[in-house]
Amino acid sequence: MACRITELVLDCRDPDRLAEFWCAVLGYEVIGHEPDGLELGPPGGRFGDGSVTLILAQTDNPRRGKLPLHLDVSPAGTDQQTELARLTALGARPADVGQTGEESWVVLQDPEGNEFCLLRKDVGAG
Template identity: 85%
Template sequence: MACRITGLVLDCHDPDRLAEFWCAVLGYEVIGHEPDGLELGVPGARLGDGPPTLVLAQSENPKRAKLPLHIDVNPAGSDQETELARLTALGARPADVGQTGEESWVVLQDPEGNEFCLLRKDIGAAGKQHG
């Protein structure tokens, strides 16, 4: 027997604002409402089927130092440059964490400053990942 990662929790000031961003980035929808946050996931998927859910937990003091864990995303049906333009239009901003410029990934921040990486490899159209 083993465990599987079924959810990732991200502390934030404004779960509704971040839900708009992350739902657009990942093709997720809000699948759960809690008094202190929102749960985002693949439309129609059951817990444990497909990728982990993302829980946006409201916090007055989200941690702002570099975390030992961050989110990586890959383009799904486009190239990295096209996806970078889409993410930037959604509100992502470049982040400097000491990159050399030789990396194959791009470090970004969501609208609240949480860092994530856009990797290079196209993993195919989003609909094909889950079905």
Template identity: 85%
Template structure:
């Protein structure tokens, strides 16, 4: 017996605004509304049957430093450069977390400043 990751929770100030970013980034939709947040996931995929859902949990607590866990995303059916342009157009911005420029990934921030990495390898559609 083993566990699987079924949900990732990201605390944020404005779940609706962040959903407007993460839904097109991941190809997700809002699949659940809670008084304190939103659940994003692939449309029509039963819970636990696909990739983890993303919970955007509303909080007014100030963020304390760099997140100890971050998301990595990969292009699906394209290259890193094209995907970087798409993510930037959606509101991502470059982040400096101490990289030296030789990395194969690009470090970005979502509209609330949460770091994530865009990897190079195309994972297909």
């Protein structure tokens, strides 16, 4: 028997605003309302169905600075530069965490400053 990662929790000030961003980035929708936030997942999905969901937990004091864990996203059915333009249009901003410029990924931050990386490899649209 083993465990599975079923959800990732991201502390934030404004779950509704961040849900709009992350739903557009991942193609997710709000699938649950928590007392202090929202649960995002694939359309029609629900907790434990095999997909990792994202919990946006409201807090007045989200942690700032480099976190020990971050999200990596990959383009799905497009190239990295096209996806970078889309993410930037959605509100992502470049982030500097000490990268050299030689990396194959791009470091970004969401509208609340949470870092994530856009990887190079297209994982396909399906």
